[in-house]
Amino acid sequence: MQKQLLLGDEAIALGAIDSGLSGMYAYPGTPSTEIMEYIQSSEEAAVRGIHHDWSANEKTAMEAALGMSYTGKRAMVAMKHVGLNVAADPFINSSVTGINGGLVVVSADDPSMHSSQNEQDSRFYGKFAFVPVFEPSNQQEAYDMVSDAFDLSEKFRIPVLLRITTRLAHSRSAVERRPAVPQKSFQLPSDPRQFVLLPAIARKKYHTLLAIYESIKYDNRLSKHNVFKDGKNRRLGVIACGIAYNYLMENFPDKGPGFPVLKITTYPFPKDIISDLTSRCEEILVLEEGSPIIEEGLRGILDNSLSVYGRLDGAIPREGELNPSIVAKALGIKSEPLYEVPDVVRTRPPSFCRGCGHIDTFLAVIDALKPSGSLGVFSDIGCYTMAALPPYSIINSCVDMGASVTMAVGAADGGLKPSVAVIGDSTFTHSGMTGLLDAVMKNSPVTIIISDNSATAMTGGQKSHATGRLEKICEGLGVEPEHIRTIVPLKKNHAENVLVMQEEFEYQGVSVIISSRECIQTASKRKKAEASQNLSNEQE
Amino acid sequence: MKSDIILSGVGGQGILSIAAIIGLAAIENNLYLKQAEVHGMSQRGGDVQSHLRLSSQPVHSDLIPYGKADLIISVEPMESLRHLPWLSASGWLVTNSTPFVNIDDYPPVEDILSQIRKVGNHKIVDADVIARQIGSARSGNMVILGAASPYLDLPWESLEIAVVKLFSKKSPEIAELNVKALRAGRNASNN
Numbered sequence: 001m002q003k004q005l006l007l008g009d010e011a012i013a014l015g016a017i018d019s020g021l022s023g024m025y026a027y028p029g030t031p032s033t034e035i036m037e038y039i040q041s042s043e044e045a046a047v048r049g050i051h052h053d054w055s056a057n058e059k060t061a062m063e064a065a066l067g068m069s070y071t072g073k074r075a076m077v078a079m080k081h082v083g084l085n086v087a088a089d090p091f092i093n094s095s096v097t098g099i100n101g102g103l104v105v106v107s108a109d110d111p112s113m114h115s116s117q118n119e120q121d122s123r124f125y126g127k128f129a130f131v132p133v134f135e136p137s138n139q140q141e142a143y144d145m146v147s148d149a150f151d152l153s154e155k156f157r158i159p160v161l162l163r164i165t166t167r168l169a170h171s172r173s174a175v176e177r178r179p180a181v182p183q184k185s186f187q188l189p190s191d192p193r194q195f196v197l198l199p200a201i202a203r204k205k206y207h208t209l210l211a212i213y214e215s216i217k218y219d220n221r222l223s224k225h226n227v228f229k230d231g232k233n234r235r236l237g238v239i240a241c242g243i244a245y246n247y248l249m250e251n252f253p254d255k256g257p258g259f260p261v262l263k264i265t266t267y268p269f270p271k272d273i274i275s276d277l278t279s280r281c282e283e284i285l286v287l288e289e290g291s292p293i294i295e296e297g298l299r300g301i302l303d304n305s306l307s308v309y310g311r312l313d314g315a316i317p318r319e320g321e322l323n324p325s326i327v328a329k330a331l332g333i334k335s336e337p338l339y340e341v342p343d344v345v346r347t348r349p350p351s352f353c354r355g356c357g358h359i360d361t362f363l364a365v366i367d368a369l370k371p372s373g374s375l376g377v378f379s380d381i382g383c384y385t386m387a388a389l390p391p392y393s394i395i396n397s398c399v400d401m402g403a404s405v406t407m408a409v410g411a412a413d414g415g416l417k418p419s420v421a422v423i424g425d426s427t428f429t430h431s432g433m434t435g436l437l438d439a440v441m442k443n444s445p446v447t448i449i450i451s452d453n454s455a456t457a458m459t460g461g462q463k464s465h466a467t468g469r470l471e472k473i474c475e476g477l478g479v480e481p482e483h484i485r486t487i488v489p490l491k492k493n494h495a496e497n498v499l500v501m502q503e504e505f506e507y508q509g510v511s512v513i514i515s516s517r518e519c520i521q522t523a524s525k526r527k528k529a530e531a532s533q534n535l536s537n538e539q540e
Numbered sequence: 541m542k543s544d545i546i547l548s549g550v551g552g553q554g555i556l557s558i559a560a561i562i563g564l565a566a567i568e569n570n571l572y573l574k575q576a577e578v579h580g581m582s583q584r585g586g587d588v589q590s591h592l593r594l595s596s597q598p599v600h601s602d603l604i605p606y607g608k609a610d611l612i613i614s615v616e617p618m619e620s621l622r623h624l625p626w627l628s629a630s631g632w633l634v635t636n637s638t639p640f641v642n643i644d645d646y647p648p649v650e651d652i653l654s655q656i657r658k659v660g661n662h663k664i665v666d667a668d669v670i671a672r673q674i675g676s677a678r679s680g681n682m683v684i685l686g687a688a689s690p691y692l693d694l695p696w697e698s699l700e701i702a703v704v705k706l707f708s709k710k711s712p713e714i715a716e717l718n719v720k721a722l723r724a725g726r727n728a729s730n731n
Contacts, residue, residue, distance in 0.1 A: 173574045336607050342621055347643075386584070
């Protein structure tokens with residue numbers, strides 16, 4: 001078949017389609033978003049009837065995928081790394097229940113935090129949940145591993161984790177396809193109790209899981225991806241995990257490194273592959289994108305057995321994304337003198353689009369807060385987090401999806417007046433609603449401003465579950481109807497909007513202000529689409 | 541053959557279209573390719589870059605090592621300087637001279653241009669002016685690609701074919717305008 005130029009994310013999506021996927025589940029999150037988007041725009045996925053709707057959050061996505069697996073069909077769920085924290089409960093328990101149809105969980109890590117709040121390494125979750133992990137080093141491996149991951153999942157009847165990082169997710173390269181396999185047919189679990197984690201059942205299943213995790217490391221679908229290549233120079237041996245392998249090889253374009261190299265892209269693995277390397281080399285350099293997981297294991301708590309170098313001794317920086325130059329330095333390869341960035345270059349942080357509704361919302365918040373002398377508001381994760389930057393500098397928190405609401409509740413308990421949260425519409429339906437229910441139950445004196453742009457804007461304007469439902473949701477959760485206010489964030493409404501906010505800041509109970517104007521990016525896309533639709537209608 | 545290229549600009553200026561066109565042309569010439577893009581938050585008016593690597597041999601790293609880029613193609617002058625540590629001593633810097641000012645402390649353009657002129661091999665064209673002259677103000681990115689084309693190890697015809705291929709999805713008129721912009725950029729560069 002002809003090669004296709006695909007992002008790592010797209011290679012995973014295509015790999016899933018060609019592996020007989022029946023359902024794709026996800027909540028948008030950089031750098032994982034394009035996996036679902038590829039399936040949504042794929043004609044082949046449409047022909048095959050693959051389910052591909054966004055979920056409210058990563059937890060609901062994970063559970064829906066588990067439900068698809070329950071019917072014997074193959075399911076994939078994709079999220080960014082911090083999304084796996086949200087989905088951790090079903091993820092960890094799904095290894096105990098086990099699966100029916102193959103289940104592959106994709107977690108896209110973001111070392112260097114290009115678009116994230118932390119740089120946690122999802123490989124920890126594999127070990128934590130006793131779930132095998134694939135960590136492809138390139139786009140072709142990403143495509144190929146999806147097939148092995150589904151087969152492995154069904155053979156051992158446990159979910160499988162596919163861990164990628166931003167660089168692979170958002171880098172394009174040629175990928176060769178294999179012939180697609182058909183989807184699985186409807187087949188309920190042979191044991192009706194499989195998914196019932198009552199303690200007596202869970203204990204048995206956990207016992208089985210531990211045994212599976214021990215034996216799975218010898219399975220060829222995992223072990224064939226860990227490749228040892230010997231070399232004559234035994235002074236050094238290198239363990240390179242996932243994409244770090246490319247950064248190593250980049251430094252030896254002509255003849256190869258000359259020393260033994262162990263490439264690790266699947267976990268768990270038998271200890272022999274490590275001892276093969278350590279027994280023949282004087283020193284070991286460990287290259288891992290993310291946390292020093294293998295390095296820590298090699299060193300042990302006493303850290304006195306081997307000459308090991310890596311992130312823990314400073315040979316490689318303890319934090320941040322790797323690159324070929326960092327690896328070159330660790331190998332002692334001298335760099336030629338480089339051009340420097342001249343002082344004239346200024347930082348250019350991301351900023352609100354011109355005409356964005358969030359701007360008018362925050363300008364109103366700033367003026368409404370002035371009389372109280374308040375230092376700012378709690379906020380959340382989305383484009384609107386940029387209100388932390390000048391000239392606004394009005395938000396004092398961005399922690400995790402939905403935290404603005406509940407932090408406002410806690411701070412109100414602590415005596416903060418007014419205690420205000422600003423949250424986006426999609427973030428609100430992701431994880432803000434339950435916090436609002438907490439506020440209602442204790443009649444907390446908080447004001448929740450939902451900056452509603454009717455889209456999941458920062459990740460590219462995906463459909464928001466909140467669109468058209470916000471007022472009813474808030475009313476249904478028990479907010480007094482007269483304290484659910486709707487405003488339109490426009491310059492001309494500024495004075496009126498400030499007044500509405502101040503009234504609700506005064507109110508000693510739960511109030512919600514829905515500040516509603518469509519994202520200008522999605523609005524312009526929508527108008528273009530409508531115009532071309534009208535044009536083609538006229539031509540017909 | 542090996543060509544390592546850094547593309548730079550501000551989110552929304554169309555560097556991914558430049559990358560897509562070079563990518564299509566590279567595939568047409570049976571080259572290996574890796575292209576690292578920036579998605580997400582930075583696309584909102586922040587600085588963006590893409591590492592594009594073409595080679596007759598398989599490419600290992602998605603990222604270009606420092607000091608190894610053969611070419612920096614920038615649609616914005618200040619952004620052309622941000623990635624200088626990647627440029628090799630013999631590499632070329634091709635940039636637009638019209639600034640994109642969306643920050644308060646944007647430096648005087650002349651200060652930026654004088655720094656660009658310190659780079660051994662550089663080519664400065666006013667892509668915005670050229671794009672307006674040919675009646676396609678939004679095709680500045682194609683003007684810059686045209687201006688960089690003499691330093692790209694790819695046949696000119698494959699670039700034109702790739703532009704047509706990419707923009708024909710929108711309309712034949714838009715494709716034609718972009719080819720025109722590409723040619724105008726090349727002429728400006730050769731003069």
